[in-house]
Amino acid sequence: xxxxxxxxxxxxxxxxxxAIFSKATAMKPGYDSRASVPSDGGGSSYCLSWRLAVxxxxxxxxxxxxxxxLRYVESYxxxxxxxRDVELIVDQILSYVNEIVLSDDGMDAWILDIDDTCISNVFxxxxxxxGCDPYDPxxxxxxxxxxxxxxxxxxxxxxxxxxxxxxxxxxxxxRDEQTFxxxxxxxxxxxxxxxxxxxxxRTAADKGxxxxxxxxxxxxxxxxxxxxxxxxxxxxxxxxxxxxxxNRTFKLPNPMYxxx
Amino acid sequence: xxxxxxxxxxxxxxxxxxAIFSKATAMKPGYDSRASVPSDGGGSSYCLSWRLAVxxxxxxxxxxxxxxxLRYVESYxxxxxxxRDVELIVDQILSYVNEIVLSDDGMDAWILDIDDTCISNVFxxxxxxxGCDPYDPxxxxxxxxxxxxxxxxxxxxxxxxxxxxxxxxxxxxxRDEQTFxxxxxxxxxxxxxxxxxxxxxRTAADKGxxxxxxxxxxxxxxxxxxxxxxxxxxxxxxxxxxxxxxNRTFKLPNPMYxxx
Numbered sequence: 001x002x003x004x005x006x007x008x009x010x011x012x013x014x015x016x017x018x019a020i021f022s023k024a025t026a027m028k029p030g031y032d033s034r035a036s037v038p039s040d041g042g043g044s045s046y047c048l049s050w051r052l053a054v055x056x057x058x059x060x061x062x063x064x065x066x067x068x069x070l071r072y073v074e075s076y077x078x079x080x081x082x083x084r085d086v087e088l089i090v091d092q093i094l095s096y097v098n099e100i101v102l103s104d105d106g107m108d109a110w111i112l113d114i115d116d117t118c119i120s121n122v123f124x125x126x127x128x129x130x131g132c133d134p135y136d137p138x139x140x141x142x143x144x145x146x147x148x149x150x151x152x153x154x155x156x157x158x159x160x161x162x163x164x165x166x167x168x169x170x171x172x173x174x175r176d177e178q179t180f181x182x183x184x185x186x187x188x189x190x191x192x193x194x195x196x197x198x199x200x201x202r203t204a205a206d207k208g209x210x211x212x213x214x215x216x217x218x219x220x221x222x223x224x225x226x227x228x229x230x231x232x233x234x235x236x237x238x239x240x241x242x243x244x245x246x247n248r249t250f251k252l253p254n255p256m257y258x259x260x
Numbered sequence: 261x262x263x264x265x266x267x268x269x270x271x272x273x274x275x276x277x278x279a280i281f282s283k284a285t286a287m288k289p290g291y292d293s294r295a296s297v298p299s300d301g302g303g304s305s306y307c308l309s310w311r312l313a314v315x316x317x318x319x320x321x322x323x324x325x326x327x328x329x330l331r332y333v334e335s336y337x338x339x340x341x342x343x344r345d346v347e348l349i350v351d352q353i354l355s356y357v358n359e360i361v362l363s364d365d366g367m368d369a370w371i372l373d374i375d376d377t378c379i380s381n382v383f384x385x386x387x388x389x390x391g392c393d394p395y396d397p398x399x400x401x402x403x404x405x406x407x408x409x410x411x412x413x414x415x416x417x418x419x420x421x422x423x424x425x426x427x428x429x430x431x432x433x434x435r436d437e438q439t440f441x442x443x444x445x446x447x448x449x450x451x452x453x454x455x456x457x458x459x460x461x462r463t464a465a466d467k468g469x470x471x472x473x474x475x476x477x478x479x480x481x482x483x484x485x486x487x488x489x490x491x492x493x494x495x496x497x498x499x500x501x502x503x504x505x506x507n508r509t510f511k512l513p514n515p516m517y518x519x520x
Binding site: 053055057 | 310341347349
């Protein structure tokens with residue numbers, strides 16, 4: 001009850017803070033304060049349309065977040081709505097999981113992406129104006145090598161339910177094995193992702209492959225090993241498209257970047 | 261400029277009207293006023309998460325809109341955000357269309373769904389509590405037989421651009437030819453959808469087929485006639501999934517009902 005009352009108040013305070021902060025920085029070049037007040041009117045209604053279109057895969061191959069949506073995306077990511085969106089999707093996943101009758105051959109598999117699915121890069125993207133700045137490979141590399149990506153809490157719960165339920169959880173990521181193998185394992189372990197079956201990363205042989213091609217190939221190999229892919233969860237449509245996508249796919253929100 | 265100033269004021273007035281109306285009907289059984297104020301806090305943040313999950317195809321086979329989202333969906337559909345969402349998607353479609361180089365063999369095709377893609381059923385759904393009431397086949401039949409579905413303005417513009425641009429526009433609908441053939445043709449004509457190549461409706465042979473199976477078959481036949489399906493636009497994921505979906509698909513919003 002207390003939480004129910006405090007939640008809107010917390011958000012209101014955050015919005016006020018963001019609104020004031022946004023005014024204070026409105027004069028800085030490169031900032032656009034049109035979308036500073038997260039309401040359904042004015043600039044943020046455009047940003048809401050844009051975010052919806054991204055999530056429904058209507059806007060593709062976008063390189064940066066529209067500048068006027070900086071405050072909107074910031075407020076979305078850290079103001080609570082992103083968390084609630086993820087929680088609702090995880091609830092849907094769990095309803096589906098609870099209907100699955102696992103066989104006893106140990107071949108019931110589930111695929112999870114890593115970045116912004118299991119663990120979050122939102123603190124990195126804060127420094128990149130929540131995706132209004134273009135992709136910076138060396139900046140992202142330095143961030144990922146710190147191994148400090150926090151778990152996305154609802155997905156960690158899902159992960160634990162899947163592992164405890166007897167699924168073989170396969171973590172499939174576009175991260176390169178040689179560069180990020182050890183730090184990714186450590187980061188996942190520290191954040192509580194313990195008990196997965198495999199961590200599958202890009203090797204030298206996968207260099208240059210698109211995410212769709214690379215991830216399709218991984219899934220094809222799993223199918224050839226006779227795994228049943230019951231579910232596939234990612235924050236990018238490229239995690240979920242291509243061949244053998246899995247019996248059900250779930251798209252987690254990500255308005256900060258697009259992986260082709 | 262005047263429009264830019266008036267738009268938020270019009271919306272504010274509508275919101276106030278909805279909020280007051282919602283209070284006035286809050287005591288009626290079956291109504292839930294929790295989501296009456298369209299803000300990012302409280303009940304409507306759940307409804308925003310729900311709507312996003314529907315549009316990203318994470319929530320499937322849902323039968324009715326959650327009751328607490330009645331006011332939210334009403335406000336979304338008639339308060340301007342739905343129109344803006346459709347407009348942004350149509351802008352995306354037109355950017356894509358403008359990149360296509362048509363050949364001169366007359367085989368460049370585009371598929372549009374009809375209900376809640378070309379023409380709107382929102383006035384019918386207003387009487388069904390915007391989808392909080394379960395699907396009512398005879399009620400919908402009576403409505404559709406009036407032939408009074410208004411055009412969705414942004415899609416009518418798109419339609420005209422496609423026809424003028426030289427695409428063979430195929431309207432593909434789950435409506436039954438025998439029952440709705442003439443009235444649908446009349447309704448489309450009255451609303452300005454003039455110049456399409458074919459109107460393809462369900463025949464007796466299609467009875468009982470799922471939307472995905474029926475629409476895939478139609479697309480397969482078009483492909484066998486050597487049409488190139490450049491685009492496919494619908495308000496249901498079942499318009500866009502299955503075989504031969506088209507070179508690009510676009511999902512228009514529809515938080516009122518789900519067609520499996």
